[in-house]
Amino acid sequence: MKKKSHLLKLLKMDLHRCIGAKRFPVIIALIVVLLIANVWESVMIELQYKMRMMGSLEKLMELLIFDRFKAAxxxxxxxxxxxxxCDDRNSSYDRLILFRCRPGEYLLSKLISNAIGVVSAVCISFVLFSIVLLPIMPLVGGDGMTQYFGYFACAMNFAGPLAYSILVGLLFGLFAVSVTSFGILAVSIFPNRYVGIAASFVAFYVIxxxxxxxxxxxxxxxxxxxVxxxxxxxxxxxxxxAIGIMLLFCMVPWCLCFWAMKRRRHEGWI
Known part of the structure; x- marks a missing residue:
């Protein structure tokens, strides 16, 4: 019997389990803390001398280009x-869902929900990072890195400070989507949470x-x-x-996920 399309219902359910989960704001808070920790020296300099010469968005750009915080x-x-x-399989919840929907829709819903959740977490974290540091340093400093990166200044004029942090967050978020999608691929083969995290970490360095x-x-x-x-x-x-290239990078693990799904469909796993 041909199954009806339930993609929208699956997306609604998965997004609730992703963005609506208690861990989602915790992850955002930890990312903000991690970002601030990486610019703590600059924060202390601003608190001591109050030069107002460096901005939080310029420090964010500096982190994205030079820092190793990305792995964390x-x-x-x-x-x-x-x-x-992994959670669906370990609880046998996947069998109930796959009884009513197509396996491809089930997997696509997971990939899209992960993409929306990851990009949202990055963009929100970048905006909060700038807002939290606002009492200490301005969004854009009087000198800082704008003299070295003309593209940064151009982007500031085009989008505005906070909007630019969202645009940059979208770029890094898409890269994170491609990396974490490799984690989903690994979990689809070896249903273990730690495998997903480890696979994402390894994929980051391999790419x-x-x-x-x-x-x-x-x-x-x-x-x-x-940049x-x-x-x-x-x-x-x-x-x-840059958006187009990052989307192509995302398509690679997504295609591999669907290939793995077809290979393992006879085993009853996605």
């Missing part, structure tokens, strides 16, 4: 909804190592950091190019 953030983001498949020697235009490190990667003036062109 990926570990936190992998807990957003990477192990949704960076693999693309590290690539040109700027296809280098994930720079694409996910919001200019094309020899073309204009924020919109560079930004939407």
């Amino acid at each position: 953030v990926i570990v936190l983001l992998s807990a957003v909804y990477t192990f949704g498949l 960076y190592a693999f693309t590290g020697s690539f040109p700027f235009s296809v280098n994930v490190w720079y694409l996910s950091s919001g 200019q990667v094309l020899n073309v003036n204009g924020f919109a062109v560079n930004y939407f190019y």
Whole structure:
């Protein structure tokens, strides 16, 4: 018997389990704390001398380009909804769902929910980071990194400070989606929460190592950091190019997830 499409209902349920879960605000809070900890030295300098020469968004950009905090953030983001498949299988909840919907819809719902949850967590964290530091340092400093990154100044004028933090969060969030999707792939094969987190962590370093020697235009490190990667003036062109490349990176683990689903369908797992 042909099953009806229940994708929207599945999405509603998965999003509630993802964004509506108690761990979601905890993950956001931990990311904000991690970001502040990485700029703590600058915070103390501002508290002591009150120079107001550096802004929180400039420090955020500096973190995205140079800092190694990303690995810890990926570990936190992998807990957003990477192990949704694992929880369903261990509780036999997947059998009840798959009795009424198509396996492809079930998996797609998990991937989309994870993507929305991860991107939302990153964007909210970046905005909160800037707001929390607002009493200590301005959003954009009087000097800071704008003199070294003209693209940053252009983006500020185009989008505005807080809007820019969301736009950059979307870029890094899409990269995190691609990485955590590898965690979903691993969990679909080995249903264990720690496998999902470990797979996301390993995928992070493998992707960076693999693309590290690539040109700027296809280098994930720079694409996910919001810096200019094309020899073309204009924020919109560079930004939407980066979005397109990051979406392609997301498609790789998604396609592998569907391939794994077809391979293991006869075993009753997705």
